[in-house]
Amino acid sequence: MIIAVASGKGGTGKTTVATSLALVLGNRAQILDCDVEEPNCHILLKPTILTTDTVNLPVPSVDLEKCSLCGKCGEVCQFSAIVLIGKTILTFPELCHGCGSCSILCPEKAIREIPRNIGVIETGFVKDLDFVQGRIRIGEAMSPPLIREVKTKINRDKIAILDSPPGASCPVITTVKNTDFVIMVTEPTPFGLNDLEIAVEAIKGLRIPMGIVINRSDIGDSSARDFCNNNGLPLLMEIPHHRKVAEGYAQGAPLIESMPGYGHKFKKLSDDIQMIISESYEGASI
Amino acid sequence: MKIAVTSTGKTIESAMDPRFGRAPYILIVDDNCNLIEAIDNSANVNAFRGAGIQAAKAIADRKVDMLLTGRCGPNAFTTLEAAGVKVGIEQSGTVREAVERVKKNEVSIADKPNAEAHW
Amino acid sequence: MKELTVISGKGGTGKTSISASFAFLAKKRVLADCDVDAADLHILAEPKILHQEAFFGGNKARINIEKCSSCGVCIENCRYDAITGSFVVDPSSCEGCALCHYLCPEAAITMEESLNGKWFISDTRFGPMVHANLIPGQENSGKLVALVRNQARLIAEEQNLDMVIIDGAPGVGCPVISSVTGVDHVVIVTEPTMSGLHDLKRAAQLVRGFNIPISLVINKWDIHPGMALEIEEFTTTEKISLAGKIPYDRLVTDSMVRRKTVVEEGRGPASDAIIEVWEKVNQHIYQ
Known part of the structure; x- marks a missing residue:
């Protein structure tokens, strides 16, 4: 089972929810930080890292001896990452999406692919919980290939919790695709509601069951609750604003440690989600 | 000598466009300001990345000697350099005025890009 | 004309509330909402749309199933x-590279432009504003960011305005890179948490890579004064200018609920601190 924790707006408590949910599940779970631009799960979980692997994107390298200067590579590249200029071929590796078109379609087989580093994947553990995170190299724009690589580490025998990047564009879609459930974390403010609407709209297209967690539920207004009611989305949990939660987070403590009473709430959250998933599968099979 | 000028319109009396990759037209003229070709660059205007590279290639393929524009980013500059095209930057006014400055030797030729990559 | 971008690294630190406050405090400015994934500036600015255009992103492959011979x-x-196994292109995965289009022996695959959103030029009580809506789940926000920024700069040039204030995206990826390349100054808004410091370091490293001066703002600093101090020490060792610390103030959320910036709602701890920060940032830009 794969559960993604997402949020339209950043800073709503997505990582707080993902880490506490993973911790209460313990050895039954695995947490994967897919927010590769700003991975923060490690701050709350303080994992022991066992392996670090670099992730590369294949980019073209042209053998000018074999090259007939036909210019096919530049014609087929949709990203202007390779171009024929006079008697030379220029490449722009930072524009390359690693699709392989130039090397596959080169009539002279003059283009081979060389690795370009885009980030790292680290794996390890926190007590009995498996830990995986991706970290993008600073200045690198292409996060989806790295996120896809993080997702290859999903262990199908466990409950995989994916901490998604915030927002509603390609990195989020790459993360939540092919998951069984999405927890959407929001806060009850006009900004929170606006971003929640956008993110819910984006994920609706993927037909994945969804539920909402409202963080700092006692600030702002009632708009997030109304949104759940009006859109038939289950309100899974509310976390009121509490100074102990904010202080604990500031120092890097998971929510269930600064507020021990939340342990059973997160267990219930996990049970509720499993129930919704199994119902949605039954619904689908009918 | 063939000169390329980034332009807002199709005639040599048009105002220049200071942008290179995303200018609507690129005019190719000779030293006497006779229009040789007006390249419609509109496909490039909304291109994702690499607008500058594609515009530079279009110029290089036409064996142009010099480009007159306002700003030129690093990828376009690399491409123009590889093609041996001189880049006259910080140009403004009409296309004709810019070409006349070349004759009077008033155009500064860039030795490096003067704009950031716009992604 | 100066371009100023407000970014945060970590989301939810108060970046947009502070950008909107700057917009209120600045004179002769144009606003650009470059947080196109989760654009919120319009909630406070209440724009009156004057002009709108469709935004086309990359291409997507489409298979004509009648021509397809299922060769694979x-x-x-x-x-x-x-x-998919039934020869249907999933647009959420297609990068638009066109390799399939070139390889298909039956010429059954075409590349089609995809409508990814809309962008707008509007009038607000803070002056002109350029903003955009990405269709949820669509890609190419980096390109849309570049478009929004370019339009804002054109407006500033045409109307002889002094400053473009850009609300940037969170993170350190494509849209953020698009919103900071080539600007005159970057304000990073952080909060006194370990995540805030962690993400600040990554964002600062990114901006440094482009050689752009940085002003740092610690928002809600009194939530954890110890962490705030640690962040201050970071600015000293990294020689980043600290533009100020803003205390936690419920008025910020309350005024947001009323669709106003906190500086418009009269004096208060956060409002006073933001005004001081704005003066410091200006000194830094024009020094």
Whole structure:
């Protein structure tokens, strides 16, 4: 089972929810930080890292001896990452999406692919919980290939919790695709509601069951609750604003440690989600 | 000598466009300001990345000697350099005025890009 | 004319509330909402749309099933797993690389432009504003950011305005890179948490890579004064200018609920601190 924790707006408590949910599940779970631009799960979980692997994107390298200067590579590249200029071929590796078109379609087989580093994947553990995170190299724009690589580490025998990047564009879609459930974390403010609407709209297209967690539920207004009611989305949990939660987070403590009473709430959250998933599968099979 | 000028319109009396990759037209003229070709660059205007590279290639393929524009980013500059095209930057006014400055030797030729990559 | 971008690294630190406050405090400015994934500036600015245009992102492959011979060459070669076993392209996975289009022996695959959103030029009580809506789940926000910024700069040039204030995206990826390249100054808004410091370090490293001066703002600093101090020490060792610390103030959320910036709602701890920060940032830009 794969559960993604997402949020339209950043800073709503997505990582707080993902880490506490993973911790209460313990050895039954695995947490994967897919927010590769700003991975923060490690701050709350303080994992022991066992392996670090670099992730590369294949980019073209042209053998000018074999090259007939036909210019096919530049014609087929949709990203202007390779171009024929006079008697030379220029490449722009930072524009390359690693699709392989130039090397596959080169009539002279003059283009081979060389690795370009885009980030790292680290794996390890926190007590009995498996830990995986991706970290993008600073200045690198292409996060989806790295996120896809993080997702290859999903262990199908466990409950995989994916901490998604915030927002509603390609990195989020790459993360939540092919998951069984999405927890959407929001806060009850006009900004929170606006971003929640956008993110819910984006994920609706993927037909994945969804539920909402409202963080700092006692600030702002009632708009997030109304949104759940009006859109038939289950309100899974509310976390009121509490100074102990904010202080604990500031120092890097998971929510269930600064507020021990939340342990059973997160267990219930996990049970509720499993129930919704199994119902949605039954619904689908009918 | 063939000169390329980034332009807002199709005639040599048009105002220049200071942008290179995303200018609507690129005019190719000779030293006497006779229009040789007006390249419609509109496909490039909304291109994702690499607008500058594609515009530079279009110029290089036409064996142009010099480009007159306002700003030129690093990828376009690399491409123009590889093609041996001189880049006259910080140009403004009409296309004709810019070409006349070349004759009077008033155009500064860039030795490096003067704009950031716009992604 | 100066371009100023407000970014945060970590989301939810108060970046947009502070950008909007700057917009209120600045004179002769144009606003650009470059947080196109989760654009919120319009909630406070209440724009009156004057002009709108569609935004087309990359291309997506489409298979004409009548011509398809089910040979499977496209599926084998696609590196994004974007083609299903029944020869349908999943647009959320397709990168638009066109490899399948070139390889298909039956010429059954065409590339089609996809409508990814809309962008707007509007009038607000803070002056002109350029903003955009990305269709949820669509890609290419980096390109849309570049478009929004370019339009804002054109307006500033045409109307002889002094400053473009850009609300940037969170993170350190493509849209953020687009919103900071080539600007005159970057304000990073952080909060006194370990995540805030962690993400600040990554964001600062990114901006440094472009040689752009940085002003740092610690928002809600009194939530954890110890962490705030640690962040201050970071600015000293990294020689980043600290533009100020803003205390936690419920008025910020309350005024947001009323669709106003906190500086418009009269004096208060956060409002006073933001005004001081704005003066410091200006000194830094024009020094």
